Amino acid sequence: MDEHSPARDPGAGPAPTRTLADKLNALILEYWSGQKPPGNAVIAQRIRAETGLSISTGYLWMLRTGVRDNPTGSHLQALAKFFGRSPAYFIEADAPEPDDQLAAALRSRDVVRIALRSDGLSDHSKKAILSMIEHARMIEKLDADPPD
Template identity: 45%
Template sequence: MPETDKDGTQSLADKIERLFHVVRRPDRTPHSNEEVARACRESTGESFSATYLWQLRTGRRDNPTKRHLEALAGFFQVPPAYFFDGEEAAAIGRELEVLGALRDVGVQRVALRAVGLSPEGLDTVGELIDVIARHEAVRSREQRHEERDATP
């Protein structure tokens, strides 16, 4: 689970890490620190190294300039408010979760098969998914309990 700041918002490091996790190259591989830093240097004309980006990602540095954050937002194609506004960050975070889920091939297959279904059919699919999710959650809890009980 992402760490949060004192006010309950996600830390800067977690926000940046989430962008790296969800926003990928066309071949679905993650962007490198060097690649992102180079693009940020080119867009701002300011110093922006891969090491500096790593420090931001890991929380070792947490006070970048506004221009640096705007460059990161531009690279990852999110509004700069993602870094500055807690409500906006939460909304964008939810959108990123959806994008992350859509990267999953199984989710894509289900979504593509649902195209063209009536609203009632989509409701039925949603209900079925809810039932399966509850069943899997129960099974997962039972499995954890069995593993815990089997541990000496």
């Protein structure tokens, strides 16, 4: 084990997500799916750059290894914003995992940006945007049958 990441058997499959450290490490593996995640310094820098919220390399290491398991509200906010989760996800012992399709969609920064930018719009505007998305999916032949 180095100072950048906790020890983990790469062939062991996903670990049960019970502790904050387990959840955080699972999200990091999911975020960098198909590639080796970078070290804590790079992850902390990305969190700061993409959320505008501060988290240090050392504090991220402590959270990932379980040395610290009760992050401050601002740290929870930074993690939640970066990984597209509710802050409650990190503190609830049995917080439900989002379904795989939603988790895959949330890995796309553009999908997250579309969702965040639609917040606050009227129902009429949201329906118009959804209609445009459905039309684009039809043009690109992404769905066999349109959703209900």
